[in-house]
Amino acid sequence: MLKQSNPLQIYLDHGATTPVRTEVIEAMLPYWTDVYGNPSSVHRFGQLARKGLQYARTTIAELINCRTNEIIFVGCGSESDNLALRGVMWSARKFGIGNHLITSAIEHKAVLDTASQLRDLAGFDITILPVDEFGQISLDDLTSSIRPDTVLISLMAANNEIGTIQPIEEIGAIAQERGVLFHTDAIQAAAMRDWDLNRMPFDLVSMAPHKFYGPKGIGILYARQNIELVSTLTGGGQENGRRAGTENVAFAVGTAEALRLALEERQENTIHYQALRNQLIDGIIESFSDDCKLTGHPTNRLPNNASFTFRNISGNDLIFHLDVAGISASSGSACLTGDPEPSRVLKAIGLSDEWTKGGLRLTVGKQNNEDQIEYVLKVLPDIVNRFRQIKVQVA
Numbered sequence: 001m002l003k004q005s006n007p008l009q010i011y012l013d014h015g016a017t018t019p020v021r022t023e024v025i026e027a028m029l030p031y032w033t034d035v036y037g038n039p040s041s042v043h044r045f046g047q048l049a050r051k052g053l054q055y056a057r058t059t060i061a062e063l064i065n066c067r068t069n070e071i072i073f074v075g076c077g078s079e080s081d082n083l084a085l086r087g088v089m090w091s092a093r094k095f096g097i098g099n100h101l102i103t104s105a106i107e108h109k110a111v112l113d114t115a116s117q118l119r120d121l122a123g124f125d126i127t128i129l130p131v132d133e134f135g136q137i138s139l140d141d142l143t144s145s146i147r148p149d150t151v152l153i154s155l156m157a158a159n160n161e162i163g164t165i166q167p168i169e170e171i172g173a174i175a176q177e178r179g180v181l182f183h184t185d186a187i188q189a190a191a192m193r194d195w196d197l198n199r200m201p202f203d204l205v206s207m208a209p210h211k212f213y214g215p216k217g218i219g220i221l222y223a224r225q226n227i228e229l230v231s232t233l234t235g236g237g238q239e240n241g242r243r244a245g246t247e248n249v250a251f252a253v254g255t256a257e258a259l260r261l262a263l264e265e266r267q268e269n270t271i272h273y274q275a276l277r278n279q280l281i282d283g284i285i286e287s288f289s290d291d292c293k294l295t296g297h298p299t300n301r302l303p304n305n306a307s308f309t310f311r312n313i314s315g316n317d318l319i320f321h322l323d324v325a326g327i328s329a330s331s332g333s334a335c336l337t338g339d340p341e342p343s344r345v346l347k348a349i350g351l352s353d354e355w356t357k358g359g360l361r362l363t364v365g366k367q368n369n370e371d372q373i374e375y376v377l378k379v380l381p382d383i384v385n386r387f388r389q390i391k392v393q394v395a
Protein backbone atom coordinates (compact mmCIF):
# COMPACT_ATOMS: atom_id res chain seq x y z
CA MET A 1 0.00 0.00 0.00
CA LEU A 2 1.14 3.56 0.62
CA LYS A 3 4.19 4.49 2.64
CA GLN A 4 5.15 7.94 3.84
CA SER A 5 8.48 8.41 2.03
CA ASN A 6 10.07 10.26 4.93
CA PRO A 7 8.25 9.58 8.20
CA LEU A 8 9.63 12.83 9.66
CA GLN A 9 8.18 14.96 6.88
CA ILE A 10 4.41 15.43 6.92
CA TYR A 11 3.06 15.74 3.39
CA LEU A 12 -0.01 18.00 3.28
CA ASP A 13 0.02 18.92 -0.40
CA HIS A 14 -2.16 16.25 -1.99
CA GLY A 15 -3.91 18.96 -4.00
CA ALA A 16 -0.60 19.43 -5.85
CA THR A 17 0.01 15.73 -6.38
CA THR A 18 -0.05 12.34 -4.66
CA PRO A 19 2.35 9.40 -4.46
CA VAL A 20 1.70 6.57 -6.91
CA ARG A 21 0.21 3.63 -5.08
CA THR A 22 1.85 0.22 -5.27
CA GLU A 23 -1.11 -1.45 -7.02
CA VAL A 24 -0.88 1.17 -9.77
CA ILE A 25 2.87 0.65 -10.19
CA GLU A 26 2.33 -3.10 -10.40
CA ALA A 27 -0.38 -2.69 -13.04
CA MET A 28 1.90 -0.45 -15.13
CA LEU A 29 5.15 -2.44 -14.90
CA PRO A 30 4.51 -5.05 -17.64
CA TYR A 31 3.81 -2.26 -20.12
CA TRP A 32 7.42 -1.10 -19.90
CA THR A 33 9.17 -4.44 -19.75
CA ASP A 34 7.09 -7.02 -21.67
CA VAL A 35 4.23 -5.37 -23.52
CA TYR A 36 6.26 -2.51 -24.90
CA GLY A 37 4.98 -2.42 -28.50
CA ASN A 38 3.55 0.63 -30.20
CA PRO A 39 -0.25 0.26 -30.13
CA SER A 40 -0.36 1.41 -33.78
CA SER A 41 1.94 -1.42 -34.96
CA VAL A 42 0.31 -4.36 -36.73
CA HIS A 43 2.54 -7.09 -35.32
CA ARG A 44 1.78 -8.97 -32.12
CA PHE A 45 3.78 -6.63 -29.86
CA GLY A 46 1.62 -3.82 -31.18
CA GLN A 47 -1.57 -5.83 -30.80
CA LEU A 48 -0.77 -6.63 -27.16
CA ALA A 49 -0.09 -2.96 -26.40
CA ARG A 50 -3.33 -2.03 -28.18
CA LYS A 51 -5.18 -4.51 -25.96
CA GLY A 52 -3.69 -2.83 -22.88
CA LEU A 53 -4.85 0.55 -24.10
CA GLN A 54 -8.31 -0.81 -24.88
CA TYR A 55 -8.48 -2.39 -21.42
CA ALA A 56 -7.60 0.97 -19.82
CA ARG A 57 -10.16 2.85 -21.89
CA THR A 58 -12.92 0.28 -21.25
CA THR A 59 -12.23 0.22 -17.51
CA ILE A 60 -12.39 4.03 -17.26
CA ALA A 61 -15.52 4.20 -19.43
CA GLU A 62 -17.25 1.66 -17.18
CA LEU A 63 -16.22 3.53 -14.02
CA ILE A 64 -17.62 6.86 -15.15
CA ASN A 65 -20.40 5.35 -17.28
CA CYS A 66 -19.64 6.58 -20.77
CA ARG A 67 -18.67 5.09 -24.14
CA THR A 68 -15.07 4.06 -24.79
CA ASN A 69 -14.76 6.45 -27.74
CA GLU A 70 -15.62 9.32 -25.41
CA ILE A 71 -12.32 8.94 -23.49
CA ILE A 72 -9.28 10.77 -24.89
CA PHE A 73 -5.87 10.18 -23.29
CA VAL A 74 -3.74 13.33 -23.23
CA GLY A 75 -0.40 14.35 -21.65
CA CYS A 76 -1.61 16.04 -18.41
CA GLY A 77 -4.52 17.84 -16.79
CA SER A 78 -3.56 21.13 -18.42
CA GLU A 79 -3.63 19.54 -21.86
CA SER A 80 -7.09 18.16 -21.15
CA ASP A 81 -8.35 21.69 -20.36
CA ASN A 82 -6.53 23.08 -23.40
CA LEU A 83 -8.03 20.50 -25.73
CA ALA A 84 -11.54 21.08 -24.39
CA LEU A 85 -11.39 24.84 -24.92
CA ARG A 86 -9.35 25.06 -28.10
CA GLY A 87 -10.87 21.93 -29.63
CA VAL A 88 -14.44 23.18 -29.18
CA MET A 89 -13.81 26.85 -30.03
CA TRP A 90 -11.80 26.10 -33.18
CA SER A 91 -14.45 23.63 -34.23
CA ALA A 92 -17.12 26.36 -33.75
CA ARG A 93 -15.01 28.69 -35.89
CA LYS A 94 -14.62 26.02 -38.56
CA PHE A 95 -18.38 25.45 -38.78
CA GLY A 96 -19.29 29.12 -38.18
CA ILE A 97 -21.54 28.33 -35.21
CA GLY A 98 -20.47 30.89 -32.61
CA ASN A 99 -17.63 32.84 -31.07
CA HIS A 100 -18.33 33.20 -27.34
CA LEU A 101 -16.91 31.35 -24.34
CA ILE A 102 -17.94 31.74 -20.68
CA THR A 103 -15.63 30.91 -17.78
CA SER A 104 -14.93 32.21 -14.27
CA ALA A 105 -12.35 34.35 -12.47
CA ILE A 106 -11.10 31.47 -10.31
CA GLU A 107 -10.44 28.81 -12.96
CA HIS A 108 -7.02 27.19 -13.11
CA LYS A 109 -4.60 28.95 -15.45
CA ALA A 110 -4.85 25.98 -17.83
CA VAL A 111 -8.38 27.28 -18.56
CA LEU A 112 -7.98 31.03 -18.02
CA ASP A 113 -4.76 31.45 -19.99
CA THR A 114 -6.13 29.32 -22.81
CA ALA A 115 -9.29 31.44 -22.88
CA SER A 116 -7.24 34.66 -22.89
CA GLN A 117 -5.09 33.39 -25.72
CA LEU A 118 -8.17 32.43 -27.74
CA ARG A 119 -9.41 36.00 -27.21
CA ASP A 120 -6.14 37.84 -27.80
CA LEU A 121 -4.77 35.88 -30.73
CA ALA A 122 -7.88 34.61 -32.46
CA GLY A 123 -10.63 37.12 -31.68
CA PHE A 124 -12.96 34.87 -29.68
CA ASP A 125 -15.18 36.67 -27.14
CA ILE A 126 -14.85 35.70 -23.50
CA THR A 127 -17.01 36.41 -20.47
CA ILE A 128 -15.27 35.89 -17.13
CA LEU A 129 -17.88 35.42 -14.40
CA PRO A 130 -17.17 36.82 -10.93
CA VAL A 131 -17.54 34.67 -7.82
CA ASP A 132 -18.96 35.40 -4.37
CA GLU A 133 -17.04 35.51 -1.07
CA PHE A 134 -16.99 31.70 -0.97
CA GLY A 135 -15.84 31.26 -4.57
CA GLN A 136 -19.14 30.24 -6.12
CA ILE A 137 -20.54 31.68 -9.34
CA SER A 138 -24.12 32.93 -9.50
CA LEU A 139 -26.44 30.86 -11.67
CA ASP A 140 -28.33 34.06 -12.56
CA ASP A 141 -25.11 35.70 -13.76
CA LEU A 142 -24.38 32.61 -15.81
CA THR A 143 -27.84 32.53 -17.37
CA SER A 144 -27.78 36.19 -18.26
CA SER A 145 -24.32 35.96 -19.84
CA ILE A 146 -25.39 33.29 -22.35
CA ARG A 147 -25.73 34.84 -25.83
CA PRO A 148 -26.94 33.46 -29.16
CA ASP A 149 -23.29 32.98 -30.19
CA THR A 150 -22.17 31.27 -26.94
CA VAL A 151 -20.53 27.96 -27.75
CA LEU A 152 -19.00 26.77 -24.49
CA ILE A 153 -19.19 27.24 -20.71
CA SER A 154 -16.07 26.10 -18.83
CA LEU A 155 -16.41 26.07 -15.04
CA MET A 156 -14.43 23.98 -12.60
CA ALA A 157 -16.00 21.26 -10.44
CA ALA A 158 -13.86 22.29 -7.45
CA ASN A 159 -11.27 24.98 -6.96
CA ASN A 160 -7.66 23.92 -6.45
CA GLU A 161 -6.77 26.75 -4.09
CA ILE A 162 -9.77 27.19 -1.78
CA GLY A 163 -11.56 23.89 -2.38
CA THR A 164 -14.98 25.37 -3.18
CA ILE A 165 -17.32 23.05 -5.09
CA GLN A 166 -19.38 24.62 -7.90
CA PRO A 167 -22.98 23.52 -8.56
CA ILE A 168 -21.99 21.74 -11.77
CA GLU A 169 -25.22 19.72 -12.16
CA GLU A 170 -27.23 22.97 -12.16
CA ILE A 171 -24.72 24.65 -14.47
CA GLY A 172 -24.90 21.69 -16.86
CA ALA A 173 -28.72 21.78 -16.83
CA ILE A 174 -28.69 25.50 -17.75
CA ALA A 175 -26.16 24.84 -20.54
CA GLN A 176 -28.23 21.96 -21.91
CA GLU A 177 -31.44 23.98 -21.87
CA ARG A 178 -29.75 26.81 -23.78
CA GLY A 179 -28.00 24.49 -26.26
CA VAL A 180 -24.48 25.42 -25.08
CA LEU A 181 -21.68 22.91 -24.42
CA PHE A 182 -20.43 22.56 -20.84
CA HIS A 183 -16.86 21.66 -19.91
CA THR A 184 -15.88 21.08 -16.30
CA ASP A 185 -12.31 20.95 -15.03
CA ALA A 186 -12.72 18.13 -12.51
CA ILE A 187 -9.01 17.74 -11.87
CA GLN A 188 -9.35 18.29 -8.12
CA ALA A 189 -12.75 16.63 -7.84
CA ALA A 190 -12.42 13.47 -9.95
CA ALA A 191 -11.89 11.05 -7.05
CA MET A 192 -14.12 12.95 -4.64
CA ARG A 193 -17.50 12.17 -6.20
CA ASP A 194 -19.26 9.60 -8.38
CA TRP A 195 -19.66 10.01 -12.12
CA ASP A 196 -22.48 8.81 -14.35
CA LEU A 197 -21.66 10.69 -17.51
CA ASN A 198 -24.34 9.06 -19.66
CA ARG A 199 -26.91 10.74 -17.47
CA MET A 200 -25.11 13.84 -16.19
CA PRO A 201 -25.35 17.13 -18.10
CA PHE A 202 -21.62 17.42 -18.78
CA ASP A 203 -20.24 17.50 -22.33
CA LEU A 204 -16.54 17.60 -21.55
CA VAL A 205 -14.76 16.64 -18.31
CA SER A 206 -11.04 16.94 -17.48
CA MET A 207 -9.28 14.63 -15.02
CA ALA A 208 -5.65 13.88 -14.08
CA PRO A 209 -4.68 10.69 -12.19
CA HIS A 210 -1.70 12.19 -10.34
CA LYS A 211 -4.29 13.79 -8.05
CA PHE A 212 -5.57 10.34 -7.01
CA TYR A 213 -2.48 8.19 -6.54
CA GLY A 214 -1.87 7.59 -10.23
CA PRO A 215 0.97 8.66 -12.54
CA LYS A 216 1.89 12.22 -13.52
CA GLY A 217 2.20 13.08 -17.19
CA ILE A 218 -1.18 11.76 -18.35
CA GLY A 219 -4.66 13.25 -18.32
CA ILE A 220 -8.11 12.28 -19.53
CA LEU A 221 -10.59 14.32 -21.48
CA TYR A 222 -14.11 12.93 -21.60
CA ALA A 223 -15.83 14.41 -24.67
CA ARG A 224 -19.42 13.43 -25.36
CA GLN A 225 -19.93 11.47 -28.57
CA ASN A 226 -20.60 13.68 -31.61
CA ILE A 227 -18.69 16.66 -30.23
CA GLU A 228 -16.24 17.53 -32.93
CA LEU A 229 -12.92 18.69 -31.51
CA VAL A 230 -10.29 20.29 -33.68
CA SER A 231 -7.09 18.51 -32.67
CA THR A 232 -4.54 20.76 -31.01
CA LEU A 233 -1.73 18.23 -31.29
CA THR A 234 -1.54 17.25 -34.94
CA GLY A 235 0.31 14.36 -36.53
CA GLY A 236 -0.71 10.68 -36.33
CA GLY A 237 -4.38 9.78 -36.06
CA GLN A 238 -4.25 8.44 -32.49
CA GLU A 239 -7.18 8.91 -30.10
CA ASN A 240 -9.63 8.95 -33.03
CA GLY A 241 -7.74 11.81 -34.65
CA ARG A 242 -8.16 14.04 -31.60
CA ARG A 243 -4.65 13.80 -30.10
CA ALA A 244 -1.58 12.79 -32.07
CA GLY A 245 1.35 10.92 -30.54
CA THR A 246 2.22 7.34 -29.59
CA GLU A 247 0.04 6.50 -26.62
CA ASN A 248 1.55 5.98 -23.16
CA VAL A 249 0.01 2.57 -22.55
CA ALA A 250 1.59 2.07 -19.11
CA PHE A 251 0.23 5.38 -17.85
CA ALA A 252 -3.20 4.72 -19.37
CA VAL A 253 -3.35 1.36 -17.53
CA GLY A 254 -2.12 3.12 -14.36
CA THR A 255 -4.84 5.73 -14.75
CA ALA A 256 -7.52 3.06 -15.00
CA GLU A 257 -6.23 1.24 -11.91
CA ALA A 258 -5.89 4.48 -9.90
CA LEU A 259 -9.42 5.57 -10.81
CA ARG A 260 -10.85 2.13 -10.04
CA LEU A 261 -9.29 2.09 -6.57
CA ALA A 262 -10.12 5.74 -5.87
CA LEU A 263 -13.80 5.32 -6.69
CA GLU A 264 -14.01 1.96 -4.91
CA GLU A 265 -12.54 3.49 -1.72
CA ARG A 266 -14.19 6.86 -2.11
CA GLN A 267 -16.52 6.70 0.88
CA GLU A 268 -13.90 5.52 3.33
CA ASN A 269 -11.39 8.09 2.00
CA THR A 270 -13.95 10.88 2.29
CA ILE A 271 -14.60 10.06 5.96
CA HIS A 272 -10.85 9.95 6.66
CA TYR A 273 -10.14 13.21 4.78
CA GLN A 274 -13.07 15.09 6.30
CA ALA A 275 -12.07 14.20 9.85
CA LEU A 276 -8.51 15.46 9.34
CA ARG A 277 -9.63 18.52 7.37
CA ASN A 278 -12.10 19.49 10.11
CA GLN A 279 -9.45 18.96 12.78
CA LEU A 280 -7.22 21.41 10.86
CA ILE A 281 -9.97 23.97 10.28
CA ASP A 282 -11.25 23.92 13.87
CA GLY A 283 -7.76 24.00 15.37
CA ILE A 284 -6.38 26.77 13.16
CA ILE A 285 -9.42 29.03 13.38
CA GLU A 286 -9.46 28.62 17.17
CA SER A 287 -5.74 29.49 17.46
CA PHE A 288 -5.80 32.62 15.35
CA SER A 289 -9.24 34.26 15.64
CA ASP A 290 -8.85 37.72 13.95
CA ASP A 291 -5.65 37.30 11.99
CA CYS A 292 -6.65 34.28 9.97
CA LYS A 293 -9.66 33.43 7.79
CA LEU A 294 -10.87 30.15 6.39
CA THR A 295 -11.04 30.59 2.60
CA GLY A 296 -13.54 28.84 0.36
CA HIS A 297 -17.01 27.58 1.20
CA PRO A 298 -17.46 26.56 4.85
CA THR A 299 -19.25 23.30 3.98
CA ASN A 300 -19.45 22.94 0.22
CA ARG A 301 -15.76 22.22 -0.18
CA LEU A 302 -13.46 19.35 -1.12
CA PRO A 303 -13.21 16.84 1.73
CA ASN A 304 -9.41 17.02 1.77
CA ASN A 305 -8.95 20.81 1.48
CA ALA A 306 -8.33 23.15 4.44
CA SER A 307 -7.35 26.58 3.13
CA PHE A 308 -6.71 29.79 4.99
CA THR A 309 -5.27 33.21 4.62
CA PHE A 310 -3.24 35.13 7.19
CA ARG A 311 -3.38 38.91 7.44
CA ASN A 312 -0.19 40.70 6.35
CA ILE A 313 1.87 37.54 6.19
CA SER A 314 3.55 36.10 3.13
CA GLY A 315 2.17 32.64 2.40
CA ASN A 316 5.45 31.76 0.73
CA ASP A 317 7.46 32.58 3.87
CA LEU A 318 5.00 30.53 5.87
CA ILE A 319 5.42 27.55 3.58
CA PHE A 320 9.19 27.82 3.76
CA HIS A 321 9.16 27.82 7.58
CA LEU A 322 6.62 24.99 7.70
CA ASP A 323 8.91 22.97 5.46
CA VAL A 324 11.81 23.54 7.83
CA ALA A 325 9.54 22.30 10.63
CA GLY A 326 8.81 19.14 8.63
CA ILE A 327 5.46 20.08 7.08
CA SER A 328 4.98 20.24 3.31
CA ALA A 329 2.17 22.66 2.42
CA SER A 330 1.34 25.07 -0.36
CA SER A 331 -0.08 28.51 -0.90
CA GLY A 332 -2.70 27.25 -3.34
CA SER A 333 -1.94 26.22 -6.84
CA ALA A 334 1.20 24.13 -7.34
CA CYS A 335 1.95 26.24 -10.38
CA LEU A 336 1.99 29.41 -8.28
CA THR A 337 4.21 28.22 -5.49
CA GLY A 338 7.24 30.50 -5.21
CA ASP A 339 5.31 33.32 -6.86
CA PRO A 340 5.28 36.41 -4.63
CA GLU A 341 2.24 37.92 -6.41
CA PRO A 342 -1.06 38.18 -4.50
CA SER A 343 -3.40 35.28 -5.19
CA ARG A 344 -5.90 36.09 -7.94
CA VAL A 345 -8.35 33.61 -6.37
CA LEU A 346 -8.19 35.43 -3.03
CA LYS A 347 -8.67 38.72 -4.89
CA ALA A 348 -11.63 37.28 -6.78
CA ILE A 349 -13.40 36.32 -3.54
CA GLY A 350 -13.14 39.98 -2.54
CA LEU A 351 -10.29 40.00 -0.02
CA SER A 352 -8.36 43.25 0.47
CA ASP A 353 -4.59 43.58 -0.13
CA GLU A 354 -3.65 42.78 3.46
CA TRP A 355 -5.11 39.30 2.99
CA THR A 356 -4.24 38.27 -0.56
CA LYS A 357 -0.61 37.22 -0.07
CA GLY A 358 -1.11 35.05 2.98
CA GLY A 359 -2.73 31.97 1.47
CA LEU A 360 -2.04 28.56 3.03
CA ARG A 361 -3.48 25.36 1.57
CA LEU A 362 -3.29 22.11 3.51
CA THR A 363 -4.59 19.15 1.54
CA VAL A 364 -4.73 15.85 3.39
CA GLY A 365 -4.33 12.36 1.97
CA LYS A 366 -4.60 8.68 2.72
CA GLN A 367 -1.40 8.37 4.75
CA ASN A 368 -2.00 11.37 7.04
CA ASN A 369 -3.21 10.80 10.60
CA GLU A 370 -4.51 12.72 13.63
CA ASP A 371 -1.09 12.88 15.31
CA GLN A 372 0.38 14.62 12.28
CA ILE A 373 -2.43 17.17 12.32
CA GLU A 374 -1.88 17.75 16.06
CA TYR A 375 1.75 18.48 15.29
CA VAL A 376 0.74 21.03 12.61
CA LEU A 377 -1.64 22.68 15.07
CA LYS A 378 1.19 22.96 17.59
CA VAL A 379 3.84 24.26 15.19
CA LEU A 380 1.84 26.71 13.05
CA PRO A 381 0.98 29.27 15.79
CA ASP A 382 4.65 29.40 16.85
CA ILE A 383 5.74 30.14 13.29
CA VAL A 384 3.06 32.80 12.71
CA ASN A 385 3.74 34.46 16.08
CA ARG A 386 7.45 34.59 15.31
CA PHE A 387 6.65 36.42 12.02
CA ARG A 388 4.45 38.87 13.87
CA GLN A 389 7.10 39.55 16.52
CA ILE A 390 9.75 40.21 13.85
CA LYS A 391 7.32 42.64 12.15
CA VAL A 392 6.66 44.49 15.42
CA GLN A 393 10.42 44.77 16.12
CA VAL A 394 11.11 46.06 12.60
CA ALA A 395 8.28 48.60 12.88
Ligand SMILES: Cc1ncc(COP(=O)(O)O)c(C=O)c1O
Binds near residue numbers: 015
Ligand atom coordinates in the same frame (compact mmCIF):
# COMPACT_ATOMS: atom_id res chain seq x y z
C1 LIG B 1 -8.12 22.46 -11.09
C2 LIG B 1 -6.87 22.13 -11.85
N1 LIG B 1 -6.86 22.24 -13.18
C3 LIG B 1 -5.78 21.95 -13.92
C4 LIG B 1 -4.61 21.51 -13.33
C5 LIG B 1 -3.43 21.18 -14.19
O1 LIG B 1 -3.15 19.79 -14.13
P1 LIG B 1 -1.70 19.23 -14.54
O2 LIG B 1 -0.74 19.76 -13.52
O3 LIG B 1 -1.85 17.73 -14.53
O4 LIG B 1 -1.39 19.74 -15.89
C6 LIG B 1 -4.56 21.40 -11.93
C7 LIG B 1 -3.31 21.00 -11.25
O5 LIG B 1 -3.07 21.33 -10.11
C8 LIG B 1 -5.72 21.70 -11.18
O6 LIG B 1 -5.73 21.61 -9.84
